[in-house]
Amino acid sequence: MLRIYCPYCESVRDEDEFHCVGEAHIKRPERPDELSDQAWGEYLHFRTNPRGEHREIWQHAVGCRQHFNVLRDTESYEIKSVYRINEEPPNVTDPDT
């Protein structure tokens, strides 16, 4: 089980208070009509699914209902960073930061 810091409630809670939405930073295209079916399909369905650092959107569903970003290592499950939706993804490579 993961323990996740909610940046709005400012406390660490059990995983079952949260809901994982999926990969973060997938910007919805501004002008969908100008995209080919294939390009629109890429946006809809294709995800990176990396081994290692993965940026995800989580919602504190049981708590404040806010969505936020989590940088999680899919191999070690270590959560390296938590940041708000409107914030830039940090460049995390050093596990101590």
Added chain:
Amino acid sequence: MSQVRRLDQGGRIDRATPLEFTFNGTSYVGFKGDTLASALLANGVTEVGRSFKYYRPRGIVGAGVEEPNAIVQLELGETTTPIQRATEIELVDGLVAKSATTKDRLGLRRLGRLASSLMPVGFYYKTLIRPKALWEFGEKLLREAAGLGTLPVARDPAIYDKYHHHCEVLVVGAGAAGLSAALAAARHGSRVIVADEQAEFGGWLLSSSTLIDGGSSDVWIEEAVTSLQSHPNVVLLPRTTVFGLYDHMLVMACERLVGQHSSIHGLPRERLHQIRAKHVVLATGALERPLTFANNDLPGVMLPSALLTYLNRYAVAPGNDLVLATTNDQAYDAAFAWHDCGKKVAAICDSRSELQPTLMMRCEERSIKVLQEHTVTEARGRKRLDGVFVARLSSDKSSLIGKSHAIGCDLLATSSGWNPVIHLNAQTRAMARWDEDEVSFLLDSTSPNVVTAGAINGSRTLAACLREGVTAVRQLRSLSEHELDSPVPQVEETNPACADKIFKAPHRRSDSRAPKQFVDFQLDVTAADIQLAACEGYRTIEHVKRYTALGFGNDQGKLSNVNGIAVLADSLGKSMGEVGTTVFRPPYTPVTFGAMAGRSVGALFDAERHTPMHKWHVEHGAEWENVGQWKRPWYYPYGDESMHDAVNREVLAARSRVGVLDASTLGKIDVQGKDAAVFVDRVYSNMFANLRVGRCRYGLMLRDTGMIFDDGVTARIAEDHFLIHTTTGNAEVVLSWLELWHQTEWPDLDVRLTSVTDHWATAAVVGPKSRSVLRVLFPALELKEECFPFMSVQSAEIEGIEARIFRISFSGELSYEINVPAQYGLSLWEKIFEIGEPYGITPYGTETMHVLRAEKGFIIAGQDTDGSMTPADMDLAWCVRRNNDVDFVGRRSLALSDYQRSNRLQFVGLETRDPLTVLPEGAQLLNERSKTVPAPMQGYVTSSYFSATLGRSIALAMVSGGHRRLGESLQCALHNGRFIEVKIVSSTFYDADTAAQKVDESSDTNDVLPQVTSRVLSRTSYHETVEEANRDHESISCELWEDSRVVTLLGPSDSREQTSRSLDAVGTLPSEPCTWSSIDGVKVCWLGPNRWLTLERFGDDGTIDFDFGLSLPPDITFVDTTGNYTVFSLTGSSAKRLLQKSCSYDFHESVFSTNTCVLTTFARIQALVVSGENDGVELLVRRSYSDYAYRWIVDASREFGFAV
């Protein structure tokens, strides 16, 4: 004569308290403080079971968790429990146990030596495989023989509990190192938990007699425990096995309660502790490793450490003449203790060539004969040991020199060293490495927040263990900044000599010819088996483990693994380190399913939601349908009426007179804010911006893939205020979906979303006479078509209570859905029935609702759709706006080329030729009666019913290109190979021109309305046993606040800025997360950014005034959510313990202070916990969960004296 092996004095047993117990049908007496194993040994019982494969007699080898043989079935009170270790069972009066392996399941005793040739290593893979028919028989035989003990058949009456913990330092193991670490951590005020699997703290100190700080070790333990108990932040957990160290420092431990568990006192049999630790100190010690030699499984062979434990702790001497065979110094203590209690030590065989003079001196003092460079090669005896063969070892210790000779003895203790208990750490992927000096696997690395102390590090002296306990705590990062001046307890320093690296004694014959040399006792794996596996090509320990079953037993090879690795390393010519260990996985010891389930069984198995009218449905005999967690009335049978008859009756009542459906479960989302209309427009495929205030519209919610996700009616309450209805099952998902779009894609929109599902009780009054009921219920309400048209909403008052009435229809009939705040729901419902009685008003359930909507061809999202249907597929293209000015969710996808395919599955109706034949839902549709596999599929049935209205069966289906195939025939394939011919028809079976839902005003004058009743709407709590709730109990009381008001305050939704808002000088809305402040006597709780909840109680006058008391700034809006919640006030000294059982949140005073309020899970449902007076809390749960939550509170509080 009883207790023949009990010594006259000594031990930690209570001789004044004899306890009777039964083992394998014979009665014995032991003492309080005994384990079942020590009591059996005291009574001279040597054979405790038979071996699994060869049916050989087996005795007790160990004294604790490592025991492989003494596995028993335990009958205690009302429960039977398989696979319990006798060495860990505390003796209680009346205990009944039997060997798990007394049955000769394969008849192997009769087969004798033949058995072993029938079952070579890997026999599962080799035997009974060919011909195939033989395996059919063989598998049955093996299944019968497999496993130990028997599972309980009856329901387990015991209670199992769960606790959540949070601490800075968790110390695992309360031996010398653990206690020393705990004292150091506690001394500087940390929150410390100390867990130990034994009933008493002290670990190995309980088995040895040593001086610490100049006094006896017993005194030191007692002082340590007293000191720890005096710290308020220290929790001591004896009888608690830490079995798993999981990600993010979640540590799982299981506590066994002895003798007192019974449902009467509400005390559990086991408690599962879920510990979230910042740091873990592993002081788990080490387990002794036996030597492998021929016939080493005879009863009478045990570990020296176990022997010492039985002597010193239990005052049991399990024999007369002892031979000790060892490779190290530590084992000598057992021989010395044996001699010192007046028993004979026949000989000590030490494999080493050089021995320490001090050790030799101690042997000489006792006239004990020491055979240097000797080992035991074979044990002798039939049912138990009567002697051993010993021989001299060659200088490289790999073969024997000279003659072996026999020594008579009835007890043999053998040691080849110690295995540090590195399991917990190794579970977290820390690597183990072989240490040549310590002759054991040690941890190579540990995770940053885990430190180790004592024998787990390979430390072999008490002085080192005590020292490492203190230094381990100093290593902890967050603690190191504090001054740590914990003194290290002083003991005499000893310096044990190097141990030999011998795991298996050589034998004169080859290992395959010598008598069996057992490596794994529990699964009867011998050294020859492992050698054979290596011969057959198995090279890695993981493969050898699976092929031979080495370490596969419920002891997980605690004694056998390292010896097995040694045999394999020898066979392969590799070093121990090269072979390595198998992967360590949790749990360390078996955990009962009961402990894992906790109290989530029976009525608490899953959270259950009830509507406000639940009690009425129960009283009127409703059958139930589970919809998500909701209990919904399915149908209401009269007497012994069948479901078919009941549903037909209900359908006809709704079509011809008036029926009532409890529709409270429908999801309801309140949408406010100046951009509410823009928002609703974007999340539905329909146009909503042009919806007039007071009007409703059916809408389709799509995923961005263009597929239908949810549907429902949305009403515009005001210019900037909408109410969205969702399907019952999707309410939570839709809210999260809307929040996701709002927070990530459109954060600039001012939209405020609140779930009000639980707030409103909804009664759908359906049928031609529904209007008459409304006329009586709301005399002031204008019901004329032009005043209250179809698809509109009206607010009305009923006895001062705000009601919302929607004229919408899911049945095709004239229908009014009346909503009142949930606390008035039952009262409204009863009033409707009272008024409707002259019209033959009939309650109907979900089945009738389904039939009514299917007759009209209305879809149910999730039943007729599965996430792969577009609006056009469902013949709902009219719900998609044509202009492109709003880029609603899913719009671009609708233009995808695949969505234009003419052979897509499309929504149609089906009719069978025989009107009485009802098709099975899910049945496949084919063009012809084809039995080829795979048959070309044309579609499938999504819904199917008997329609009483039409007097025939009807079905809805998805059919390839169905919209253009009306009139065609298809074949519906049944599971039994038969076919039913069906005709494709329109999905609207009934009232295609929608005449039924129109108002018929012509009959108004003839309608003699019933007298207005005097019954007044009253607030009801639909608590199952509310009287009990408001009673004081010993240490906990639970009060239900029926007279409370709960309002949700909403600020501008831009979540980037959290603003602090002052309220007309009366106070400030709290901006600090998870806090509440009191404003004008109202508790205002922070729920999230710019979202608050107010909680207040009324006096006894009972009147509720819906004008909100606080005057709010203009950009703050509010929603009355009184009906959304049930408020429990929990007080008393045990209230926090109840929360600890129910919530993963940390309620320690350092975290949960006097003004904390926290949204978290309680009993696996969402709850708001608000700190209250006198250490109590207010607990707010969704109203629909209140019966479930109350059941939970009662169940979890029983041990605090809370009785019903």
